Amino acid sequence: MADYGIKVSIPTVDVKIASPENCTIHSGYPNIKIKTEASPAHFATLDYSFTSDPANGTLTLFTKAHGYSYISMAIVYVDDLQFTPNRFTVLPEYFVYDGNGYQKLWYDVDSTNLYIKYSVTNNPSGTHVNVNGFDFKFKYYIFVDKD
Amino acid sequence: MPVTDYGIKVSQKGYGVEDEDYHQVFVSSFPTLKIHQMGSTTISNSTLDVTLATHSLAYNPVFWVFADREDPTQSAANWRLASPGASQYIATSTQNLKWLGSSRGAPAGSINLYYYIFRYDLTTSYTATQISTVAGSKAAVDDYGIKVSRAGKDISSTDFRDFVIHSNTRSPIIHKTGTGTFGAGGGNVTIAHNLGYPPMFFFYGQIDSWGDSRYQMIACASDSYATADNTNLVFYAPYQMTYAYIIFADPMLLD
Numbered sequence A: 001m002a003d004y005g006i007k008v009s010i011p012t013v014d015v016k017i018a019s020p021e022n023c024t025i026h027s028g029y030p031n032i033k034i035k036t037e038a039s040p041a042h043f044a045t046l047d048y049s050f051t052s053d054p055a056n057g058t059l060t061l062f063t064k065a066h067g068y069s070y071i072s073m074a075i076v077y078v079d080d081l082q083f084t085p086n087r088f089t090v091l092p093e094y095f096v097y098d099g100n101g102y103q104k105l106w107y108d109v110d111s112t113n114l115y116i117k118y119s120v121t122n123n124p125s126g127t128h129v130n131v132n133g134f135d136f137k138f139k140y141y142i143f144v145d146k147d
Numbered sequence B: 001m002p003v004t005d006y007g008i009k010v011s012q013k014g015y016g017v018e019d020e021d022y023h024q025v026f027v028s029s030f031p032t033l034k035i036h037q038m039g040s041t042t043i044s045n046s047t048l049d050v051t052l053a054t055h056s057l058a059y060n061p062v063f064w065v066f067a068d069r070e071d072p073t074q075s076a077a078n079w080r081l082a083s084p085g086a087s088q089y090i091a092t093s094t095q096n097l098k099w100l101g102s103s104r105g106a107p108a109g110s111i112n113l114y115y116y117i118f119r120y121d122l123t124t125s126y127t128a129t130q131i132s133t134v135a136g137s138k139a140a141v142d143d144y145g146i147k148v149s150r151a152g153k154d155i156s157s158t159d160f161r162d163f164v165i166h167s168n169t170r171s172p173i174i175h176k177t178g179t180g181t182f183g184a185g186g187g188n189v190t191i192a193h194n195l196g197y198p199p200m201f202f203f204y205g206q207i208d209s210w211g212d213s214r215y216q217m218i219a220c221a222s223d224s225y226a227t228a229d230n231t232n233l234v235f236y237a238p239y240q241m242t243y244a245y246i247i248f249a250d251p252m253l254l255d
Helices: none
Strands: A007-009 A024-028 A043-047 A058-063 A074-079 A088-090 A095-096 A102-109 A115-119 A133-144 B009-013 B026-027 B036-041 B049-054 B060-068 B091-092 B098-099 B111-123 B147-149 B163-166 B175-184 B189-193 B199-207 B215-218 B225-226 B234-239 B241-253
Touching: A024 A088, A024 B026, A043 A115, A074 A102, A074 A115, A102 A133, A115 A133, B009 B199, B026 B215, B036 B049, B049 B111, B060 B091, B060 B163, B060 B215, B091 B111, B098 B111, B147 B215, B175 B189, B189 B241, B199 B234, B234 B241
Parallel strands: none
Antiparallel strands: A007 A024, A043 A133, A058 A115, A074 A088, A074 A133, A088 B225, A095 A102, A102 A115, B009 B026, B036 B111, B049 B098, B060 B111, B091 B098, B091 B215, B147 B163, B175 B241, B189 B234, B199 B215, B199 B241, B225 B234
């Protein structure tokens, strides 16, 4: 099926001469895609409220099965709560500071799940940021495409 | 001859074409991220400069790279977005995407990477001319749709990777892209997007002190930040640099 295809250009660009950069769809170049009817969802907003201060170690806040037979790629944003609520920044890592040490929000993906995690490491003085009462929002996207 | 009045849009299953842009499979009013190349590479010596992919696009493309460990000194683990804040120095030129272990001084070790290079010049100045953020009828149109398979793939495939587009998937819509500069000592900038929600976005930077023209993705780090709220992106970095941003019509707080 080498000779069939479709392309749809953006406004003001003649589709007959439109480069892939000026197309919404070009069958020579697949769009990056997110599955819309997945359970659990492949894009969603999550909310995590700390009701206590976690001890040293790594706490998994969320586990979302992606359902693919391969390690799919994902991107996660977190509400920049500590400085300006309702302002999001992209992970892989987000650090929670208190002027002495920090904790880390992060995510990763394996062949089964997307994980959003929180790591606590005491600073040299033996303390860490107390996140009891912190309410973090996340947005994640799990992508289809991979060769 | 330019064609200004024609277009096509296809809604996601369960939504109508009158619904918000981010509930469409695609809208021809807006460009999208189309994959030029994707693949994996193993960097066995992270202190060297290694070409991940030669794209030959003659411009600096939008790219994403994922890594299988926090930094090259760690053992292989799960996958996450690669970040210079984690000593993962990856940058694009107009010809290739490179791991810059020697040029940027990465710690010794190894790492596996997966990359996406998109057909979009990250220095493009573009602002969408229309925004639809108002819910429409959400008419129950469950049985119609569109799918276009990739060359050599069967249209009846159940693997979404085999498709250019598919009504059961969605693709982030590009809303605004552009560039700017910071002088000596760096700076901060506020970029209006006016979407009414915090959108998906990425920043890339070309830092003068690097002495080359490559762009690197900038994520949250101890010395810089990039955030989005309902109205603006805010970016700060303590470097003399050229930055590039890409904003998608894709809301953080709405599903």
